[in-house]
Amino acid sequence: GGVDKAADFANYFCTYAFLYHQKEMLSDRVRMDAYYRSIFRNAKHFLGKTVLDVGTGSGILAIWAAQAGARKVYAVEATVMARHARSLIAGNNVDHIVEVIEGAIEDITIPEKVDIIISEWMGYFLVRESMFDSVIYARDKWLKPTGIMYPSHARMWVAPMRTSLVEHKQQEFQHSMADWGCFLQDTSDHYNVDMSCLSNPYKEEQTKYFLQTSMWNSLYPNQIIGQPVIIKEFDCLTTTMEEVSSVRSSFKLPFHPGHSRLCGFAGWFDVHFKGSPTDPADHEVELTTAPSTDETTHWGQQVFLLHPPLNLQDGDILSCSLDITRSRDNHRLMDVKFVHQLERASGEKTPLITSPYFIE
Amino acid sequence: GGVDKAADFANYFCTYAFLYHQKEMLSDRVRMDAYYRSIFRNAKHFLGKTVLDVGTGSGILAIWAAQAGARKVYAVEATVMARHARSLIAGNNVDHIVEVIEGAIEDITIPEKVDIIISEWMGYFLVRESMFDSVIYARDKWLKPTGIMYPSHARMWVAPMRTSLVEHKQQEFQHSMADWGCFLQDTSDHYNVDMSCLSNPYKEEQTKYFLQTSMWNSLYPNQIIGQPVIIKEFDCLTTTMEEVSSVRSSFKLPFHPGHSRLCGFAGWFDVHFKGSPTDPADHEVELTTAPSTDETTHWGQQVFLLHPPLNLQDGDILSCSLDITRSRDNHRLMDVKFVHQLERASGEKTPLITSPYFIE
Ligand SMILES: Nc1ncnc2c1ncn2[C@@H]1O[C@H](CSCC[C@H](N)C(=O)O)[C@@H](O)[C@H]1O
Ligand SMILES: Nc1ncnc2c1ncn2[C@@H]1O[C@H](CSCC[C@H](N)C(=O)O)[C@@H](O)[C@H]1O
Numbered sequence: 001g002g003v004d005k006a007a008d009f010a011n012y013f014c015t016y017a018f019l020y021h022q023k024e025m026l027s028d029r030v031r032m033d034a035y036y037r038s039i040f041r042n043a044k045h046f047l048g049k050t051v052l053d054v055g056t057g058s059g060i061l062a063i064w065a066a067q068a069g070a071r072k073v074y075a076v077e078a079t080v081m082a083r084h085a086r087s088l089i090a091g092n093n094v095d096h097i098v099e100v101i102e103g104a105i106e107d108i109t110i111p112e113k114v115d116i117i118i119s120e121w122m123g124y125f126l127v128r129e130s131m132f133d134s135v136i137y138a139r140d141k142w143l144k145p146t147g148i149m150y151p152s153h154a155r156m157w158v159a160p161m162r163t164s165l166v167e168h169k170q171q172e173f174q175h176s177m178a179d180w181g182c183f184l185q186d187t188s189d190h191y192n193v194d195m196s197c198l199s200n201p202y203k204e205e206q207t208k209y210f211l212q213t214s215m216w217n218s219l220y221p222n223q224i225i226g227q228p229v230i231i232k233e234f235d236c237l238t239t240t241m242e243e244v245s246s247v248r249s250s251f252k253l254p255f256h257p258g259h260s261r262l263c264g265f266a267g268w269f270d271v272h273f274k275g276s277p278t279d280p281a282d283h284e285v286e287l288t289t290a291p292s293t294d295e296t297t298h299w300g301q302q303v304f305l306l307h308p309p310l311n312l313q314d315g316d317i318l319s320c321s322l323d324i325t326r327s328r329d330n331h332r333l334m335d336v337k338f339v340h341q342l343e344r345a346s347g348e349k350t351p352l353i354t355s356p357y358f359i360e
Numbered sequence: 361g362g363v364d365k366a367a368d369f370a371n372y373f374c375t376y377a378f379l380y381h382q383k384e385m386l387s388d389r390v391r392m393d394a395y396y397r398s399i400f401r402n403a404k405h406f407l408g409k410t411v412l413d414v415g416t417g418s419g420i421l422a423i424w425a426a427q428a429g430a431r432k433v434y435a436v437e438a439t440v441m442a443r444h445a446r447s448l449i450a451g452n453n454v455d456h457i458v459e460v461i462e463g464a465i466e467d468i469t470i471p472e473k474v475d476i477i478i479s480e481w482m483g484y485f486l487v488r489e490s491m492f493d494s495v496i497y498a499r500d501k502w503l504k505p506t507g508i509m510y511p512s513h514a515r516m517w518v519a520p521m522r523t524s525l526v527e528h529k530q531q532e533f534q535h536s537m538a539d540w541g542c543f544l545q546d547t548s549d550h551y552n553v554d555m556s557c558l559s560n561p562y563k564e565e566q567t568k569y570f571l572q573t574s575m576w577n578s579l580y581p582n583q584i585i586g587q588p589v590i591i592k593e594f595d596c597l598t599t600t601m602e603e604v605s606s607v608r609s610s611f612k613l614p615f616h617p618g619h620s621r622l623c624g625f626a627g628w629f630d631v632h633f634k635g636s637p638t639d640p641a642d643h644e645v646e647l648t649t650a651p652s653t654d655e656t657t658h659w660g661q662q663v664f665l666l667h668p669p670l671n672l673q674d675g676d677i678l679s680c681s682l683d684i685t686r687s688r689d690n691h692r693l694m695d696v697k698f699v700h701q702l703e704r705a706s707g708e709k710t711p712l713i714t715s716p717y718f719i720e
Binding site: 023033036058087216 | 380423447553557561
């Protein structure tokens with residue numbers, strides 16, 4: 001679509017220009033350990049090689065690549081964070097190896113194709129932020145045919161869940177609509193203006209905000225009430241822009257026994273560092289953002305609530321199709337549509353329900 | 361400066377496109393009462409006249425202007441809120457008088473010059489958002505030589521204050537820097553990267569965030585510890601873009617007796633509806649956002665904290681010069697500089713202190 005680049009940049013990049021935000025990512029132990037191990041346990045990939053770090057941020061991945069023996073690392077960063085990266089790289093004595101380039105990956109050039117592209121591009125539920133686009137762009141332009149992607153694979157997961165957030169959000173919504181009622185009365189009493197023709201649009205706006213916007217949450221594993229399913233796998237070496245820009249999937253969600261209520265869906269992702277088919281990793285590394293009691297990440301999980309929740313019977317299976325597309329107004333956000341129905345053990349099927357959501 | 365319009369629009373207008381946000385303004389009783397009274401107690405100004413409402417939002421001021429007898433009202437709104445305004449205007453049976461025009465005031469045209477420009481353009485500390493620019497632009501292009509501005513005058517106020525926020529923000533800042541210390545250690549221990557060269561930039565970033573960013577606050581009158589001063593007056597009929605784009609002022613702040621500590625400065629504004637020199641209002645109306653126990657507004661006051669606070673002696677006067685300019689990165693935000701020194705009753709003066717702030 002016709003994305004205005006200046007507007008996109010102003011909105012998207014502003015947070016990444018703060019050290020505070022980079023520090024949050026640098027303090028995510030699960031994330032850091034995964035990248036660190038993926039590089040140093042597979043140093044053979046980096047030894048004497050050329051590397052492109054797409055969105056280097058503080059420069060951390062570029063520094064590790066250099067420490068692991070890379071001959072040359074191009075570290076590209078769109079924001080002014082590039083300047084801090086430059087000083088961090090010098091402060092860690094790898095400025096003879098790492099070259100920082102300030103600019104969007106789509107706008108800059110480097111003098112050669114590279115052996116490895118490394119990037120930490122994953123957004124909430126993997127696809128939020130659409131930064132994978134930039135990595136694919138970089139791959140097609142700058143990766144050697146024999147090159148390796150770090151990470152090499154990515155998967156999106158969905159699971160049925162329970163949570164008290166359902167009641168909480170319902171209450172907030174009801175409270176907001178009650179407040180609107182008072183507002184109507186006051187405005188008519190004091191200021192002679194009848195606002196009632198805005199009641200429906202207001203309700204729509206508040207419905208979207210309270211009930212249809214997916215939420216960040218750090219779930220406990222026991223809030224997952226059925227077998228998680230993989231709804232999409234990406235091979236980072238071959239995935240196209242088109243495959244990334246809209247994700248469609250149909251799947252069945254069975255429930256663990258003893259659960260009588262489905263509150264919604266949890267979405268998360270994992271990525272893997274496996275090297276390439278011709279040059280596989282010595283030690284495959286996984287970075288997962290699945291619900292966990294101790295290995296939590298800053299990504300948490302995205303939660304899509306069902307209003308009202310669904311009552312379950314033992315043996316039910318949820319048949320589900322999911323559609324994730326870019327939001328019309330901002331290609332970095334997503335519109336999500338779950339269409340689902342329960343299949344009873346008896347073979348009976350409940351009516352199809354369509355639940356629209358927005359990843360903001 | 362070279363402002364990118366698309367980026368500016370994306371950033372600035374997004375909140376105004378939500379009914380929720382318009383409702384917050386429509387629920388501000390002090391604001392609403394002032395505009396309502398200014399119109400209906402001076403209905404002679406509106407009777408049979410043409411009116412331009414700059415930034416009509418929900419359409420409220422345009423509806424009142426029509427109800428007060430205007431012959432024609434042009435209601436201009438940059439965001440999609442224009443559509444809700446249109447329906448509200450029809451719902452209140454004034455759509456034969458009010459014409460809604462969706463677009464920025466700088467981009468649209470109307471078929472005639474108008475008798476009155478009405479607008480609610482005031483941001484925090486008056487000048488944040490820089491919407492006054494758009495009103496001045498509209499005035500120079502569309503107001504008849506005999507025209508009237510609603511409001512007609514605006515003033516900026518500063519007063520010395522006390523608050524426990526000073527300690528609170530200091531603690532947050534210190535906590536954040538202590539946390540950075542742990543982060544340095546962890547990153548070096550676990551990941552072999554020395555982040556210490558970022559300590560100064562991080563400290564600067566956090567200083568700006570915790571100590572130098574002005575804050576919204578709803579102050580009690582007894583937190584004001586000296587005589588408020590008017591630092592700037594605008595006659596909306598004659599003020600130029602230049603006068604608005606940077607505000608410079610020198611003034612003296614005496615303290616009420618018995619206060620031993622200056623924690624910072626409070627800034628607020630008022631506007632007046634006085635009509636014009638040739639057609640003065642029958643009933644002048646004032647809208648003030650000064651600290652108050654019951655007449656609070658959504659604007660509150662802007663608070664500029666002093667770190668550390670200044671110790672006062674009886675009879676001290678603060679001699680102060682203030683400089684408010686547009687921020688380089690975003691012309692809707694402001695850079696503020698207070699340069700101040702205490703003049704003791706003895707005639708002795710303390711050294712000049714420069715305190716920079718950001719209105720974000
Ligand atoms: N198209 C693009 N070109 C250059 N940098 C980009 C980009 N899209 C996103 N980025 C940058 O990519 C970074 C992603 S966050 C990851 C930062 C760093 N690699 C780390 O792992 O800690 C952000 O700093 C963001 O500003
Ligand atoms: N340059 C411009 N052109 C048109 N509308 C503008 C504008 N700058 C700001 N606005 C709009 O002006 C409104 C200011 S808020 C005031 C809304 C309404 N007049 C009321 O009093 O309740 C917002 O809706 C904003 O979108």
